[in-house]
Structures are given as structure tokens and as C-alpha cells.
Amino acid sequence: MTAVATEPASDRKSGRADRRMPGWARALLWVAVAFVAVSITSYQTGLPQLTSSSTMQAAVRLGIPILLAALGGLWAERAGVINIGLEGMMILGTWGGAWAGYQWGPLAGLVAAVVFGALGGLVHAVATVTFGINHIVSGVAINLLGAGTAKYLSTLLFAPVSQNPRESPPVPKFDTYSAQPLGTWLEQLENLQRVGISDVAGIVGGLVTGVSPLTMLAYLLVPVSYLVLWRSPFGLRLRSCGENPVAAESLGVNVYRYKYFAVIISGALAGLGGAALILNPGQAGYLEGQTNNRGYIGLAAMIFGNWRPGGLLGGAALFGYSDGLQLRSGETTVHALLYAATLVLLAVVVLQLWRRNWFAAGVALLFAAVMYSVYWFTDELPDEITAYTPHLVTLVVLAAASQRLRPPAANGLQYRRGAD
Template sequence: MATDQIARIRTYRYTMILMALAVVATIAAVRVITGADRISSPGTLRAAIIAACPILLAGIGGLWAERAGIVNIGLEGQMLLGTWGAAFFAYHHGPYVGLLGAAGMGLLGGLLHAVATVSFGVDHIISGVAINIISLGAIGFLAKSFFEDLEGGGPRNLSGYETLPNITVPGVSDAALSVAERNIFVVSDVAGAVAALTTRVSLLTVLVVVLVVGTAWLLWRTAFGLRLRSCGENPQAAETLGVDVYRYKYVAVMVSGAFAGLGGAYLTMVASSSFTVGQTGGRGYIGLAAMIFGNWRPSGVVAGSLMFGYTDGISLLPNNGPLVRSLLLLIAIFLLAYAVVKYRSTERVTAGVIAAIAVLLLVWFATTDAVPSAFTGMTPYVITLFVLAVAGARLRMPAADGKPYRRGGAG
């Protein structure tokens, strides 16, 4: 590896570390200013992690498909299939088989999308939307057919199945909880994060981390990953080098569906201990947004999922008005910082618009004591749209993403 490339990697890592420290310090400052100690409490952060994981699984699933050149709008439907698969197989065979069932149902949804887009050349958006509609109808039918006569079941729901165990790290968890309760600037905020990551952590959450790290390694550190990503950048060139583009696209979209299915399993076995028709609540779409926000990179998908998961987690907490109010100040600070970056890069108009939005949020924060409860439920979706609008200019999707490909086109 060239010396300048090593230097760039080191600079990038140092920049990321400094940015992470700045984010933690900002959150701590907002906590002190607003008095909203729950903003970084272990309970809030644990709720954020639980809310982020299904979004992250959907986002990483979308990453697999789009890096191979297939737009997978069907993530929402594949997650829906995963919720039913997890509940059905967990009820009859236990939680571990439930995970396999969820992944298998999602994989079937991915296979359907691959057949439509890769083999038959159907428009990716049309195919994905069709899968979402079909999946919602299918799980309604399956729930009524298989759950209605079960104990704890009904035509649209099922409960009473075993869920996955939780893990607590002895010593570390108690120490972190103790420090978090002292409200020490920055220290308690970091301790809150440590406590959330070491107290009653679901085994599936650990699996999510393994899958994300494994995806990053496989797609960016192996020959398989290079070939798969080449299918999303220039499939014709990949074909001339002997890559079976169809096979790689099929594998990518099926893995994408399996990841989305596991996201559905997370909703039915961790976020909740029961199944309900339509349980995803649009999280497949938010996962897709997290992937776009993350610029089609695993680290970016993680950051986007945590951000969206945090807002989603806050919206589900009781008495969350003061928390959402403190979130207004936090977002305003980050927007002002982003406006400065845009201004320094000579994007004066964009910087002005972002700064104006930040000022409006500051005014809202200063003139209210708590945000109305009706708005808190909208928070994740508003943040999703807003972030995509702000970050859209810097995104760079795979060059052949969503474009039709026919074998032999290289000739």
C-alpha cells in the first residue's frame, strides 16, 4: 500500500475519532443546558439500539443489493415476511429456528425480486413496490390461516412463543450504570452508552454486529466482494473479465432479503415479544434511507441507522416531550456546524438555507417547554426526509445501480 494512501486512511480515522468525540461532547452539553438527563441515559440509549437494529439490518440488506446494481425497494415487504416467519417458526420450533425461518422468508422475497429484475428485466422500483404490496396481503392471509386457532393467536397477531436470551456483562454493566447516574459531564454520557451495550443485550443484537462487520469485510476485503461490487459499477466490464454477473446479482438480492427478514425477526423477538400484521411500520423504507444517507458504505449505514433509531426510540418512550425538545437544540447545533462546513466549501446558498433551518429550530426550542406528543411520533420520519434532503448533494451511488443489464451486452 502506498505511503500517501496509508496517510489518507490514518487521517480519515483520526477525523472520525474527533467527530465522535465532538458529538459526545455536544450531547453532554445539551443534556446540561436543557436538564434532560434522559437524553443519554442507559434506558434511552438501549431503546435507541433496539429501534436501530431492524433499521440497520434493512439498510445492510439494501447495501448488498445495490452494490450489485439492484435497487431493493422491497425491503419493507421482505421485513414483513420475516415477522411472520419468525413468529411461526419460533412458536413451533423455538427462537433459533425462528431466526432461520425469518431469514428464509425474507430470502424468498429477495428471490422473487431477483427473478423479476435480473431474469425478466422488470423495473426495480415497480418490482419492489409490488413485493411490498404482495407481502402485506400475504402475511395477512398467512396469519389468519395459521395463527387464528393457536393459543395466544388471532387473525392478525400471535404471542406466547419463546424469544431470544439477553446478555449482561457482569461488573462492567453495574459500574457503567453507577457512573451514568452521577451526571458527570461527558463521562456519564459515555458510561450510559457502555451500560446500554452491556446490560440485557439481546443475542440477536450481538448477531447484528457480527453481520455488519462480516458484510464490511466480505464486500471490501475479499475477491468475492470485489466481483460483486463490480456488478454494480460496470457489469459489462465485469462480464468481460469472466464474472457471472447474473449469479452475483441473484446472491446479493437473496442475501439482501434474508437480512431484511432478520430485521423482521428483531421486531417480533426483541423489540416486541409478539407478532402483529404490519408490524414493520415503514422501517424497511427508513433502512433504505439509512443506506442512502450512509453513501452505500457499511459505516455510513450504521451511523444513519443509529441516528434514525435514536429518534424512533425517543418517540416510543413515555413522557418524551422534554426529550424531543432537547433534540431540537441538538439538531440545530449540528445543522449550524454543517452550515459552516458548506460555507467554507463555497456552497453559500446551501449554507444559508441550512443555517436558516437551524435558527428556526432554535426559536422553536426557546419558545416551548415541551414538543406536542402528536409531533413526537412523526419525529423519525421527519428526520429521515430532512437528512436525505440535506445530505443528498454529497451522495455517490454505484454507477450501474438500477440500470438494466442483459448478458452478452459487453460484446
């Protein structure tokens, strides 16, 4: 008699529930849960800055570079090339954008940032695809090379003008646009300070006012990346290189060529993310160290999004919001997020109890108790913690999302044509 393996009833139940609800619907549900938690926190703590339009504008401005770096990581890793070098490519993009932007205006700066980032991607492609160098080693080298190249060029070209080798002269910015009269109406609703309604008005108002063309381009690239990678023959061949390059080669796909395309596009997107740091309003120009590890955070957003465009958009929004909140409002509002995190964790507890996953529910309840205890017994967080809020959120989110990740099967593996 043959034994038949069976899964626990609780797993079957949760599996059926997951199958009934599409991934996009689950994502929207958690967005709604997070919104309700932040809205309640704003009301209970008397801190409308949590959902104000100014906070949302800062979140968008700070989240766009992370989003573009995440898209760059998506293109490379879907082709099977790990791109740790996003940070260095962003640095090259910031320098190239500042240099060309100062000379010929923001549009020229945008093009130069893309070209400089693509050159960084080309170097990474040559190292990993042609010479088979370990992807992590090559990525770290690109980060060092990007920082060193930018510093050398700044000393050579910027220092005589700005009198400072660490920064460029002021760079012209893109103009910003607002959807009117919608923006004015949303501002009026926000000023009413009604629970829920004013929160929605503040969030939407921040998304439709003070928007630059570069921001619009970044958001447009999310559906474009999805359509190209998942709905075109080119994207199917590119993704096959990240899943099973040997099988792709047997079907006539030029794996080397597609990997080169993917990594160069990855670098171009990272360079575009660097341009967002200098060509959007709020920054004078190139400044040494201004990327502040956003390339790594973009990589984390991509992983959080499970190597999907929609998911990484949510990750970039989360990291941009946490960064914008601590920048605009400081220690008090970041401290209030502990209350919001407690409410979200309580929602996780309810979900796990419904799934009859008692251990996960207990762990979530324990973390909720710790979060609320810290919130209750402290008035504000230390400056050292507040300044690193985006990095801490990155670690927490990756730890929470690690159980459901599914990277491309051949991601990071060395490929040689004709190998078995």
C-alpha cells in the same frame, strides 16, 4: 492558446482539507460533535434521559432492524439491483420468525425468518434479473405481496390459536446478557450525573447491558459485509456487477449469478431484521404492521451511509436513537433535540466559514435560528410530530446528505447478457 479551467481557491482548500482527513476520521469527528451537543443539551435542559442507559437500550433494540434492512439494501444495490422491497421481505421475516419461534423456539424462528426473507429476495431477483422488470415496480410488488401473504397466513394459522388474525401467540425470546462488573460500574457513574462523564457512562452502559445474541450477530455482520464485499474476490466481482456489468461479463464474471446471490442475501438480511422485531425482548410476537416502514428507513440509512457498511451503521444508529428517544421519553425530550440540533448546525456554520463557503454557512445559520426559535417559543412538540420523529429525521438527513452521494454506476439499470 488553450484555456485551462481552474477551480476556486476555496474549493481547492476544502478539497485539500478533505484529502488530509480520511472518511472514517470525519465520521468520528461528527459523532463527537453530536455527542457534545446532546451532552450540553442534557445539562442545560435537565433531561438526563437524552443519554441514559435505558434510552440507549431502546435505541439499540429499535435500530437493529433498521441496520439489518440497510445491510440488505447494501448487498443488492452493490450488485446493481435496487431493492425497494425490503419492507415486504421484513414482513415475511416477522411472520416466518413468529411461526417457527412459537413452534420450536427462538433459534428456529431466526432460521425461518432468514429463509422467508430470502424467498422474498428470490422473487425480486427472478423479476428483475431474469425478466428485466423495473426494479422499483418489482420492489413495490414485493411489499404488497409480503403484506398480503403475511395477512393470509396469519388468518390461516395464527387466528385459531391467538383468536386474532392480526397477531401471533407469544413467541419465546432470546436471553439477554450484560458485561459485568463493567455494567454496574457504568451505572454508578451514570447516577453521579456529572456532565460528560455520566453521559458517556449512560451511552456505553446501554450498549453493554441487556444485549441479545441477535444484536451481537447484527453488529458482527457489519464488518463481515465490509470484508466480503471489499476485501474478497467474491465481493470484487459482485460490486463490478453494480458498476459495469458489461465489463464484468467480458472478464468472465457470471453477472446473473452474482446478482441472484446479492438479492437473495439482501432478502435474508431483511428477514433477519424482521426477526429482530419479534425475537428480541420487548415485543410479544408477530403483529400486523409492526415493521412500521423500517424497511424504507433502512434504505434511507444505506443511502445516508453512501452505500458503505460503516456509514449505514451511523444512519441506523441515528434513526434508532430518535425512535428510542420518543418511545422512552416522549414529547419533552424530543423537543429538547431542537436545542441539540441548533448546536450541531452552529458547528456546521463554523466549518463552512472555515472553508469560506459563505452561502452554505448562511443557510446553516438560518436553519439554526429557526430550530432555536421553535425550541424557545414552544414547550413541547405536538404528538403527531413526535410519533413520526424517525421519519422526519430520515427526510432531514437525506436532504442534508444528498450532495455527497455516489451510488453504484449501474444501479437500477436493466442488464442483458451480450448487450453492448
